[in-house]
Amino acid sequence: MQTPNSSSRRIGALLIVAAIALLVALPMLVKGFFLFQITMVLCMALAVMGLNIVVGYGGQLSLGHGAVFAIGAYVAAVGMDSFALHWLPAVVIAGLVCLAFGVLFGWPSLRLKGHHLALATFALALAMPQILKHRSIETWTGGVQGVMVFNSPVPDWLPLSREVFVFYLVLAVVLIAFFGTAALFRSRMGRAIIAVKENQIAAASMGVNVTRTKLATFALSCLLTGLAGALYTLITEYVSPDSFDLMKSILLLVAVMVGGAGTILGPLVGAVFIQFVPNLAEQVSQSATSAIYAGFLLIMVFFMPTGVVGFVRGLLIRLRARR
Amino acid sequence: MQQVIQLTLSGIAIGSIYACLAVALVLIYKTTHHVNFAQGEMATFSAYVALFAVGLGLPLWLAAVVAVLFAFVSGMVIERVVIRRFHSASATTFVVACIALFIGINSLSGWIFGHDLKAFPSIFGAGTSSVVPFLSAHEVGSIVTVVVIAGLLYLFLSHTSLGLAMRATADNPVSARLSGVPVDWLLTLGWGIAAAVGAVAALLVAPIVFLDPNMMIGVLIYAFAAALLGGLDSPWGAIVGGILIGVIENLAGAYVVGNDMKLSLALLIIVAVLMLLPQGLLGRKTATRV
Amino acid sequence: MSEMLLETRALGAGYGPVTVLRDIAVQIPKGQITALIGANGAGKTTLLRAISGLCATSGDILFDGSPITRLATNRIAARGIAHVPDGRGTLAGLSVEDNLLVGGYLQRRRAARAAGIERIYSHFPKLKQRRHQQAGTLSGGEQQMLAIGRALMQGPRLLMLDEPSFGLAPLIVRELFTIIADINRTEGLSILLVEQNVHQALSMSQRAILIEHGQVARSGPSAEFLGNDDIRRAYLGS
Numbered sequence: 046m047q048t049p050n051s052s053s054r055r056i057g058a059l060l061i062v063a064a065i066a067l068l069v070a071l072p073m074l075v076k077g078f079f080l081f082q083i084t085m086v087l088c089m090a091l092a093v094m095g096l097n098i099v100v101g102y103g104g105q106l107s108l109g110h111g112a113v114f115a116i117g118a119y120v121a122a123v124g125m126d127s128f129a130l131h132w133l134p135a136v137v138i139a140g141l142v143c144l145a146f147g148v149l150f151g152w153p154s155l156r157l158k159g160h161h162l163a164l165a166t167f168a169l170a171l172a173m174p175q176i177l178k179h180r181s182i183e184t185w186t187g188g189v190q191g192v193m194v195f196n197s198p199v200p201d202w203l204p205l206s207r208e209v210f211v212f213y214l215v216l217a218v219v220l221i222a223f224f225g226t227a228a229l230f231r232s233r234m235g236r237a238i239i240a241v242k243e244n245q246i247a248a249a250s251m252g253v254n255v256t257r258t259k260l261a262t263f264a265l266s267c268l269l270t271g272l273a274g275a276l277y278t279l280i281t282e283y284v285s286p287d288s289f290d291l292m293k294s295i296l297l298l299v300a301v302m303v304g305g306a307g308t309i310l311g312p313l314v315g316a317v318f319i320q321f322v323p324n325l326a327e328q329v330s331q332s333a334t335s336a337i338y339a340g341f342l343l344i345m346v347f348f349m350p351t352g353v354v355g356f357v358r359g360l361l362i363r364l365r366a367r368r
Numbered sequence: 369m370q371q372v373i374q375l376t377l378s379g380i381a382i383g384s385i386y387a388c389l390a391v392a393l394v395l396i397y398k399t400t401h402h403v404n405f406a407q408g409e410m411a412t413f414s415a416y417v418a419l420f421a422v423g424l425g426l427p428l429w430l431a432a433v434v435a436v437l438f439a440f441v442s443g444m445v446i447e448r449v450v451i452r453r454f455h456s457a458s459a460t461t462f463v464v465a466c467i468a469l470f471i472g473i474n475s476l477s478g479w480i481f482g483h484d485l486k487a488f489p490s491i492f493g494a495g496t497s498s499v500v501p502f503l504s505a506h507e508v509g510s511i512v513t514v515v516v517i518a519g520l521l522y523l524f525l526s527h528t529s530l531g532l533a534m535r536a537t538a539d540n541p542v543s544a545r546l547s548g549v550p551v552d553w554l555l556t557l558g559w560g561i562a563a564a565v566g567a568v569a570a571l572l573v574a575p576i577v578f579l580d581p582n583m584m585i586g587v588l589i590y591a592f593a594a595a596l597l598g599g600l601d602s603p604w605g606a607i608v609g610g611i612l613i614g615v616i617e618n619l620a621g622a623y624v625v626g627n628d629m630k631l632s633l634a635l636l637i638i639v640a641v642l643m644l645l646p647q648g649l650l651g652r653k654t655a656t657r658v
Numbered sequence: 659m660s661e662m663l664l665e666t667r668a669l670g671a672g673y674g675p676v677t678v679l680r681d682i683a684v685q686i687p688k689g690q691i692t693a694l695i696g697a698n699g700a701g702k703t704t705l706l707r708a709i710s711g712l713c714a715t716s717g718d719i720l721f722d723g724s725p726i727t728r729l730a731t732n733r734i735a736a737r738g739i740a741h742v743p744d745g746r747g748t749l750a751g752l753s754v755e756d757n758l759l760v761g762g763y764l765q766r767r768r769a770a771r772a773a774g775i776e777r778i779y780s781h782f783p784k785l786k787q788r789r790h791q792q793a794g795t796l797s798g799g800e801q802q803m804l805a806i807g808r809a810l811m812q813g814p815r816l817l818m819l820d821e822p823s824f825g826l827a828p829l830i831v832r833e834l835f836t837i838i839a840d841i842n843r844t845e846g847l848s849i850l851l852v853e854q855n856v857h858q859a860l861s862m863s864q865r866a867i868l869i870e871h872g873q874v875a876r877s878g879p880s881a882e883f884l885g886n887d888d889i890r891r892a893y894l895g896s
Contacts, residue, residue, distance in 0.1 A: 106460045153642035168589045168635040339472030536760040543747040548735035548764040
């Protein structure tokens with residue numbers, strides 16, 4: 046019984062090492078716009094990873110992670126632009142602000158059971174562009190104009206172009222987040238999170254503080270998505286309020302569902318999906334993109350509730366069983 | 369002072385519209401304990417159907433009736449075809465299905481009817497009302513409409529056996545089934561009624577803001593706020609909540625936050641209700657003794 | 659032997675991948691009280707749920723000679739089977755009278771419903787005093803009476819009671835069983851009774867069915883059960 050399991054695990058580990066090696070070598074293989082797109086995919090994968098923690102492991106639904114992404118992006122942009130911060134503290138502060146935001150925003154709804162987080166975050170997603178445009182913070186956020194960030198993040202001693210440097214930076218953060226969350230879900234805390242998802246009452250009776258665990262899950266997810274937002278600022282050098290509307294949040298949700306909620310590799314698959322599908326769909330018509338998302342969401346909830354990754358895994362298990 | 373009265377009155381009028389959509393949300397929440405995030409988009413589509421019917425030469429009132437009937441039937445169809453298998457699913461799965469409907473119907477509206485703003489006439493005519501000072505005929509009509517809906521709903525729920533069966537379905541579906549109540553059919557009917565009430569809300573909103581595919585999104589979060597304030601499972605709470613929120617919105621918009629922050633105000637109200645009044649004003653606190 | 663009201667043939671039942679009942683063949687005679695006994699988890703509740711169409715089944719269930727196996731729960735109720743589920747199953751948020759009216763949902767005529775309610779109140783006078791009270795605020799015994807009342811409102815030909823005495827004080831239990839026996843005697847209503855108190859169940863019923871590990875271990879007249887030493891040792895503690 047143990048042999049196929051451990052051998053498949055070894056294959057999995059080999060695949061991961063190969064994938065990482067390929068990614069590390071990527072800047073030598075591709076250039077320009079395609080490298081930019083891959084960087085974006087990685088950045089979105091980090092954001093999706095954040096949402097996946099809430100939806101896939103926490104069993105709660107956030108419809109406002111686009112807004113959290115926006116907060117991360119704006120904090121980093123304002124920090125570098127108005128306060129002339131170095132990119133590293135700017136990104137770290139953005140992450141921490143989102144972590145704190147997660148705690149504060151999550152608390153009122155997460156101590157209640159039911160749909161309240163979805164309701165509150167839905168409103169958050171809708172309100173975010175308005176808030177970013179508001180007059181009181183216009184000096185920093187630039188109102189409707191948004192913020193341009195002109196500074197080169199590349200250290201003097203590194204002979205790398207801006208694009209390549211940002212690519213490696215994003216890759217490093219994604220890998221840390223990837224292995225970090227994988228380790229987290231093998232730890233005591235991770236088991237508590239999953240216990241709360243499976244059965245709140247049972248978890249509570251085993252001594253898990255349900256509200257605090259849900260809050261920690263949400264805050265952690267905001268941290269990752271906020272970091273992704275900050276990296277987004279480094280990639281695009283520009284943030285504007287209307288690019289962080291409700292659709293951004295829905296996009297992240299689509300990515301979680303398509304990739305597979307509660308799977309480790311799902312966010313990467315989902316990020317590829319939301320990065321490349323719009324380009325293909327927009328060639329059809331203006332309405333096509335969201336119609337395609339709607340269709341995929343329905344297909345996922347109807348037929349593939351564990352997403353592409355879960356589906357493929359199921360296929361592999363069945364194939365192996367037949368042998 | 370006069371301005372305060374005027375803002376309050378028109379707040380009641382706009383609040384009546386929020387109340388309509390909130391009632392639709394609550395009707396579904398009561399029977400399934402799920403929130404229909406697609407309620408607003410379904411309503412928008414029905415408003416387009418009304419405009420389409422007007423274009424075919426129907427008088428406005430008849431077009432409105434057609435739209436509400438369309439909403440009723442399509443609400444039932446959506447329940448049967450899509451929602452049915454998610455009633456007992458987790459909240460997450462259900463909301464994801466609703467979000468799929470949300471963006472699906474939204475893009476369908478845009479694809480069929482276009483993304484441009486369309487003027488939409490009021491059933492109650494343009495101009496001011498002769499009955500209530502400060503208010504337009506449309507505003508008075510909105511208030512009357514929500515009163516009529518509340519009355520009809522009360523009659524239906526409390527004085528018909530179908531209404532009783534619906535309350536039984538909401539209270540304890542297994543016991544209702546065992547008593548011979550066709551629970552599945554009542555859930556379908558509930559979606560139909562909710563969609564029809566939602567369509568009324570859209571017909572009342574469209575003359576104020578122009579019709580476009582995203583018309584109801586802002587209204588939807590005010591309706592969320594209203595439903596939460598009312599306690600999520602009480603239609604009467606939703607009506608009270610809707611009217612209160614309409615008044616708050618108008619007064620705060622004029623004196624506190626400015627009109628460009630209305631969505632943020634709704635967010636603020638939602639968070640405040642969750643923090644301070646999680647049961648809502650008329651939410652059910654069933655006394656149970658075992 | 660009297661005529662059979664309900665009959666199961668090779669009935670299997672379960673929830674998802676879990677099979678609870680296997681190859682159940684039971685017969686419920688008309689006009690009698692049949693006791694369904696067995697240890698906790700033997701499958702008694704599942705058998706009632708299978709008959710009511712509340713869980714997945716295989717095999718056949720015949721009610722009054724016609725199959726009801728694949729009918730929806732509300733259609734089975736309409737055929738004349740009333741089921742008072744375990745844990746009472748009152749409609750907690752509705753008034754006592756509304757609970758009874760829900761029981762009378764299948765009764766199309768208003769006058770018939772009103773007469774039905776008066777009949778229930780004559781069996782359970784306490785309910786009449788509390789007619790406008792929310793069912794959730796009643797005591798345990800009153801809720802059980804209300805649940806039975808709601809079932810009787812259906813005008814059933816078979817009444818299935820799932821542990822009606824559960825969690826009730828002995829005095830209330832005695833009152834409840836007196837009323838149940840009374841309804842069976844005066845109205846000739848057939849009753850299928852699941853009951854933890856085996857002695858009580860056997861002494862008030864004419865026939866009994868013993869379920870062990872999801873299968874019928876024994877069935878026959880209740881008097882034989884009472885006289886059987888094995889049964890006495892295993893289920894009656896003497």
